[in-house]
Structures are given as C-alpha cells and as structure tokens.
Amino acid sequence: MTTENPAPLDPVQPRTVIGRMPKYVAGKPPREIPGLNAYKLSSNETPMPPIPEVMDAIRAQLDINRYPDPLSTKLRSALAEFLSVPAEDIVTGAGSLGALTQILATFAGQDDDGVQDEVIFAWRSFEAYPIVVETSGALPVQIPLLEDGRHDLDAMAAAVNERTSVILLCTPNNPTGPALRRDEVEAFIAKVPSNVLIVIDEAYQEFVRDPQAVDGIDTYRNHPNVMVLRTFSKAHGLANLRVGYSVSHPEVTNNIRVAATMFAVSSVAEDAAVASLAHYDKVVERVQKIVDERTRVVAGLEELRWKIPAAEGNFVWLPLGADTAEFVELASEQALAVRGFASEGVRVSIGEDEANTRFLELCRNYPKGSTLS
Numbered sequence: 001m002t003t004e005n006p007a008p009l010d011p012v013q014p015r016t017v018i019g020r021m022p023k024y025v026a027g028k029p030p031r032e033i034p035g036l037n038a039y040k041l042s043s044n045e046t047p048m049p050p051i052p053e054v055m056d057a058i059r060a061q062l063d064i065n066r067y068p069d070p071l072s073t074k075l076r077s078a079l080a081e082f083l084s085v086p087a088e089d090i091v092t093g094a095g096s097l098g099a100l101t102q103i104l105a106t107f108a109g110q111d112d113d114g115v116q117d118e119v120i121f122a123w124r125s126f127e128a129y130p131i132v133v134e135t136s137g138a139l140p141v142q143i144p145l146l147e148d149g150r151h152d153l154d155a156m157a158a159a160v161n162e163r164t165s166v167i168l169l170c171t172p173n174n175p176t177g178p179a180l181r182r183d184e185v186e187a188f189i190a191k192v193p194s195n196v197l198i199v200i201d202e203a204y205q206e207f208v209r210d211p212q213a214v215d216g217i218d219t220y221r222n223h224p225n226v227m228v229l230r231t232f233s234k235a236h237g238l239a240n241l242r243v244g245y246s247v248s249h250p251e252v253t254n255n256i257r258v259a260a261t262m263f264a265v266s267s268v269a270e271d272a273a274v275a276s277l278a279h280y281d282k283v284v285e286r287v288q289k290i291v292d293e294r295t296r297v298v299a300g301l302e303e304l305r306w307k308i309p310a311a312e313g314n315f316v317w318l319p320l321g322a323d324t325a326e327f328v329e330l331a332s333e334q335a336l337a338v339r340g341f342a343s344e345g346v347r348v349s350i351g352e353d354e355a356n357t358r359f360l361e362l363c364r365n366y367p368k369g370s371t372l373s
C-alpha cells in the first residue's frame with residue numbers, strides 16, 4: 001500500500017497591511033561595561049520607583065484569582081475628583097497607548113464600502129502612532145515637524161478633508177520635546193470641522209513647565225470633539241502596570257466603551273493608581289526632581305553650544321541626523337542606552353544623576369555637537 005504525498009498547504013497569511021507596517025522598537029537595555037554603572041536612558045522611564053504608599057497598595061492586592069472591575073470604577077471615581085470631571089467622561093485602558101487603540105477602533109478604520117478614514121498626526125512623533133492607525137484599518141497622514149521640533153499646525157489643518165476622522169496632537173511631542181501652546185491649539189481647533197475627533201495626547205503632562213502650554217482637560221471642557229489621553233506610566237512610575245485613560249464628552253465616551261478591551265486594567269494597577277492620586281503631593285516632589293535634572297542637562301547642553309528643541313518631557317532630543325547611529329554607539333560604550341531614530345536624531349531620557357552627568361560628559365567630548373546650530 002502506497003501513501004501519496006499530500007499536496008503542500010498554503011501558509012496562513014496575515015493581513016496585507018502587516019507587511020508594510022513599521023515595527024515598534026522598544027528601548028534597548030544598556031551594555032555592561034566593566035567599571036561603569038549601566039543606565040537605561042532609552043525608554044522615558046522614571047528612574048525612581050513608585051511612592052511607598054503605592055508599593056503598599058500593590059502588596060495588599062492579593063485577589064488576583066478574580067477578574068478586575070471592567071469599568072475601573074474606583075479609579076474613575078478618584079480621577080473624577082482629581083480632575084474635576086464627571087466619572088462618566090473617563091475610560092481606562094492599558095496605558096495611554098491602550099486607551100488610544102480603543103479610540104481608533106471606535107472612530108477610525110474603513111466604512112462598509114472599504115473607504116479608509118484618515119488619521120492626521122505630526123511626524124516624527126510617538127512611534128506607535130502609524131502602527132495603531134494602520135492596525136485600525138485607517139490611513140496614517142504624517143505631517144512633518146517644523147525645524148524646531150514643533151507641530152506644524154497650519155499644515156495639519158490644511159491636510160483635513162472629508163475622510164479625516166481623527167487628529168492626534170502629542171504634547172509634549174515625543175521624541176522631540178516641545179509642548180503645544182494654548183493659543184495655537186485653540187486656533188487650530190477653530191479650523192477643524194466639529195465632526196473630526198481631536199485627541200490631545202498628554203503622556204508627559206506632569207513634566208511641563210511652559211506657562212503657555214495647553215491643558216488638555218481645560219480644552220476638552222470647551223470643545224465636544226476634543227478628548228485627552230493621559231497615563232500613570234511616566235510621572236507616577238507605573239509603566240509596568242499599564243494603566244492609562246481618556247477623557248471625553250459622553251457622545252464620544254459611550255461609543256468608546258463599546259470597543260474597549262475588557263479587563264484591560266488589572267486590580268493591582270487600579271489600586272496602585274488610586275493610591276498614587278491620593279498621595280499626589282509626593283508624586284509632584286519626584287517629578288520636580290526629574291524636572292530639576294532636566295534643567296541641569298539642558299543648561300549643560302546649551303553651555304556646550306548644542307542646539308536642541310525645547311524640552312518639556314522627561315527627555316531631551318539631539319537632532320543628530322546622519323550621525324545618530326554613531327552617537328548611539330558611543331553612548332553604549334559608556335554603558336548608556338539611548339534611543340536613536342534612524343537618521344533623524346537621538347532621544348535621551350532624564351535618568352539618575354550619575355547617568356545624566358555621564359551623558360553630558362559624552363556630549364562634551366563629541367566633536368560634532370556644537371555644529372548642530
């Protein structure tokens with residue numbers, strides 16, 4: 001009895017969009033160099049652990065055999081009081097990126113005739129934007145930044161058409177650093193049709209010190225088509241727990257809940273976030289230490305005649321262009337992991353004092369630094 005070889009099976013194929021999507025590149029850990037403490041300055045993480053009260057809340061949460069509250073009721077109630085907004089206007093998610101994914105799943109994609117929505121955002125901006133936009137089925141529309149690393153809001157407004165469904169404003173802009181200002185955002189909103197959703201992504205809002213910077217919560221109160229993204233990953237030091245949220249008016253929020261990922265925020269993350277809000281004065285103290293270090297780093301770069309964009313997040317941006325890879329490698333040789341972006345520049349997170357000092361020394365000895373201006 002002979003057995004014929006079965007015909008080869010066609011391999012499982014992903015959606016065609018997967019092949020053309022950019023790949024998210026997480027910040028790499030530092031290289032171990034004998035005699036040097038290694039520091040990771042590549043992921044915009046806070047160098048300090050959460051405040052003690054948060055750690056106590058984490059240790060006390062033992063009910064992990066149960067599903068979390070899908071609505072994160074305790075956290076939404078705490079945020080409602082903290083922000084002075086209705087709890088019904090808040091939808092939680094797995095970090096601000098998880099919250100954004102829920103928004104795009106609700107408001108951006110393809111209609112029944114296969115026509116793609118368009119999502120406008122500045123570029124370069126948050127690396128995940130083109131990935132989550134294309135995953136939703138929408139078309140990303142990238143508007144180049146101005147030379148100073150700021151959003152070109154005039155060009156973004158000019159790109160709006162009948163297919164535009166969502167606009168993303170990242171402030172402070174990651175990775176370049178400048179924050180959008182209140183007056184320019186209001187002028188921008190006035191140019192955008194009221195049926196286009198404007199998302200103000202404020203993942204680094206707590207680090208902003210520009211007195212003219214936009215406040216997303218104030219803006220959302222005045223405009224039904226504006227919503228805000230925030231996270232506990234950065235200032236609160238809860239990056240590993242993945243807890244973020246969006247704030248919008250009920251006509252937006254109610255639709256997002258339909259597409260929201262169930263149980264995205266664990267009970268551990270929820271209790272940690274509630275504890276962090278309850279002791280926000282201690283969070284502010286830690287944030288200020290990072291801002292003080294940012295000020296020292298920026299002053300040091302300016303003294304060395306490096307020209308960099310305004311830094312309003314917990315990072316600085318070096319517009320090194322073609323020298324990006326070279327600088328990343330030199331930093332690695334000094335046991336510093338920094339984040340290079342192709343041939344555009346290097347983002348360096350504000351880390352431990354020793355790490356920041358070593359970074360400045362690297363910049364002092366880098367011969368091409370003062371030529372950036």
